Amino acid sequence: MTIRENLCPDSKYKTKCPYTMAPIGVCIHNTANDATAKNEVSYMLGNGNKVSYHYAVDDKEIVHAIPDNRNAWHAGDGGKGTGNRKYISIEICYSKSGGARFEKAMDNAAWLTAKLLRDHGWGIANVKKHQDFSGKYCPHRILDDYGWDYFLNLVRAELGQAPESTEDTTPLLLYGYTGEAVKRLQTILNTQGFDLEVDGSFGPATLAAVKAFQENNGLDPDGKVGPLTWGKLLNAAPATASGFASYLVRVTAAVLNVRKGPGTGYGISTTIRKGEVYTIVDAQGGWGKLKSGAGWINLAYTARK
Numbered sequence: 001m002t003i004r005e006n007l008c009p010d011s012k013y014k015t016k017c018p019y020t021m022a023p024i025g026v027c028i029h030n031t032a033n034d035a036t037a038k039n040e041v042s043y044m045l046g047n048g049n050k051v052s053y054h055y056a057v058d059d060k061e062i063v064h065a066i067p068d069n070r071n072a073w074h075a076g077d078g079g080k081g082t083g084n085r086k087y088i089s090i091e092i093c094y095s096k097s098g099g100a101r102f103e104k105a106m107d108n109a110a111w112l113t114a115k116l117l118r119d120h121g122w123g124i125a126n127v128k129k130h131q132d133f134s135g136k137y138c139p140h141r142i143l144d145d146y147g148w149d150y151f152l153n154l155v156r157a158e159l160g161q162a163p164e165s166t167e168d169t170t171p172l173l174l175y176g177y178t179g180e181a182v183k184r185l186q187t188i189l190n191t192q193g194f195d196l197e198v199d200g201s202f203g204p205a206t207l208a209a210v211k212a213f214q215e216n217n218g219l220d221p222d223g224k225v226g227p228l229t230w231g232k233l234l235n236a237a238p239a240t241a242s243g244f245a246s247y248l249v250r251v252t253a254a255v256l257n258v259r260k261g262p263g264t265g266y267g268i269s270t271t272i273r274k275g276e277v278y279t280i281v282d283a284q285g286g287w288g289k290l291k292s293g294a295g296w297i298n299l300a301y302t303a304r305k
């Protein structure tokens with residue numbers, strides 16, 4: 001991730017960042033808008049309002065607008081407020097609509113937050129939200145759809161720290177995590193045709209299953225179990241031996257082998273092509289059985305319809 005500089009001109013310091021600052025932490029915001037980081041910053045620097053912030057982050061880039069050693073007007077706690085005078089502010093874009101691009105922007109903001117923590121020798125306790133300073137319900141999208149702990153756990157992950165346990169039954173789960181929530185994840189994945197050991201350890205097999213599940217469900221196959229993936233998992237129809245809920249898939253690979261059994265160890269019976277749609281009537285270990293009886297296909301190379 002790179003940081004692009006579009007810094008406030010000196011002529012605007014009087015309005016946007018009048019005081020020098022020795023920062024003591026990072027303050028997180030949501031824009032409540034659907035503009036890119038580039039556009040947020042050009043709007044902010046171009047207008048004559050006092051409102052300002054240090055960084056805007058979207059799904060593609062980070063734009064730096066106010067130098068970190070000057071104050072910005074973001075926290076709503078007044079001219080002498082700790083938020084306004086002591087904190088480096090980050091605006092996360094696309095919070096109005098939320099969804100996948102907001103989630104990516106949030107990941108990028110977690111990366112930036114972790115970088116600032118490392119650069120200044122700070123810890124997770126130095127990360128605050130706008131709400132902490134003025135009571136404003138900001139960062140609204142994080143609070144509504146993810147929970148503040150979720151964001152802090154993203155930052156901890158960037159720092160290589162273990163997540164803090166929360167009461168949340170669907171917390172952020174990443175490769176390497178362990179615990180009850182991972183067991184729950186593995187149990188649900190097994191209802192979807194995977195064959196994982198329910199050991200509560202997010203290892204390579206679980207990671208591969210998560211990626212295949214994400215790919216099959218039209219999600220970014222990043223192996224990270226966040227709210228979008230949990231949502232699909234919890235809504236997925238249970239696939240039991242007695243009553244498998246058949247569903248349609250579209251082939252996403254150019255050519256896909258149909259095998260006589262659920263695995264690459266079985267012989268190839270035929271091939272199918274990209275864009276073709278098939279009904280899956282059973283699943284096992286990430287492989288799906290075709291209704292036609294022709295055999296089994298690797299579901300990682302299909303998208304669920």
Ligand SMILES: [Zn+2]
Nearest residue numbers: 029030130138
């Ligand atoms: Zn805010």
